[in-house]
Amino acid sequence: MSKPAPRPLQAELLTIQQTGLIECRAGVQRLEQALELVALCGEHDAPRLLLLEDALPADFFELSSRFAGEFIQKLVNYRIAVAGVFADGNAHGERFGEYLREARHGRQFRVFDEREAALTWLAAQH
Numbered sequence: 001m002s003k004p005a006p007r008p009l010q011a012e013l014l015t016i017q018q019t020g021l022i023e024c025r026a027g028v029q030r031l032e033q034a035l036e037l038v039a040l041c042g043e044h045d046a047p048r049l050l051l052l053e054d055a056l057p058a059d060f061f062e063l064s065s066r067f068a069g070e071f072i073q074k075l076v077n078y079r080i081a082v083a084g085v086f087a088d089g090n091a092h093g094e095r096f097g098e099y100l101r102e103a104r105h106g107r108q109f110r111v112f113d114e115r116e117a118a119l120t121w122l123a124a125q126h
Contacts (some may be wrong), residue, residue, distance in 0.1 A: 020046030034074035061092035083118035
């Protein structure tokens with residue numbers, strides 16, 4: 001049986017307070033897609049990325065897979081400020097909830113409960 005075709009990234013350019021950023025709403029399935037998002041940010045001179053929870057694969061939420069750490073590290077290596085919006089981090093297990101609590105204070109990757117708070121933080125990043 002063949003695998004279903006991968007979904008394309010669903011990402012778009014937004015402008016908030018004269019600041020460009022990319023919002024990724026769906027389609028992340030592989031680690032390599034971090035570089036696709038980096039390229040998209042570069043094409044639009046928008047070194048800020050908003051990642052919505054629904055955009056991420058199940059592996060992201062399973063810390064033992066190392067997907068979350070490696071994916072985010074690829075983004076921050078290219079100096080992309082990343083805000084993640086997670087409605088309920090504890091819904092993905094205690095360990096992932098701990099990871100998110102720590103990321104609420106991050107300098108290049110920060111986690112928020114609400115999209116508006118994430119957009120405000122991203123707009124303030126230089």
